[in-house]
Amino acid sequence: MIVGVSLFVNSCYYDTTEDDVFIPDDGNGTELSYQNDIIPLWSQCVACHRGDEPPDLRDNVSYDELLNGYVVPGDPEASILYKSLLGIDGVSLMPPGSKWPDSKINAVYNWIDQGAKDN
Numbered sequence: 001m002i003v004g005v006s007l008f009v010n011s012c013y014y015d016t017t018e019d020d021v022f023i024p025d026d027g028n029g030t031e032l033s034y035q036n037d038i039i040p041l042w043s044q045c046v047a048c049h050r051g052d053e054p055p056d057l058r059d060n061v062s063y064d065e066l067l068n069g070y071v072v073p074g075d076p077e078a079s080i081l082y083k084s085l086l087g088i089d090g091v092s093l094m095p096p097g098s099k100w101p102d103s104k105i106n107a108v109y110n111w112i113d114q115g116a117k118d119n
């Protein structure tokens with residue numbers, strides 16, 4: 001019984017470590033559109049990010065707001081926005097307490113990687 005419990009605890013420990021390393025998928029190079037693919041994602045953020053709490057992620061201002069310090073075009077790993085979706089490098093996890101599915105994180109990663117265009 002004791003052996004069983006310790007194996008279980010150990011396997012949980014290793015699972016957690018693996019989950020912390022996010023390996024992006026390039027989506028086969030399909031170009032993403034800020035309007036069509038990215039803006040709809042912010043519907044899960046605007047409850048809090050609607051002016052008082054930066055970045056303002058409301059539809060008409062989110063692009064300018066994000067490019068003003070939260071996104072480094074072509075460099076997701078250096079972008080606070082991407083870090084916030086993983087909760088790494090001292091940036092709080094967004095949305096707070098409930099990490100997005102990989103597909104959404106990938107979309108943001110690829111949009112930034114493709115130059116963070118206003119398309």
Ligand code: HEC
Nearest residue numbers: 044045047048053054055070080081084091092094095096
């Ligand atoms: C429940 C409210 C809430 C929701 C929902 C939320 N945020 Fe936040 N967000 C905050 C608060 C509060 C802060 C500032 C304090 C902090 O960093 O923890 C913040 C900070 C941030 C920052 C700045 C981090 C920094 O270090 O400068 C980014 C980027 C961000 N949020 C992105 C998002 C995105 C993208 C979403 C949707 C996926 C989201 N947030 C959803 C409350 C929220």
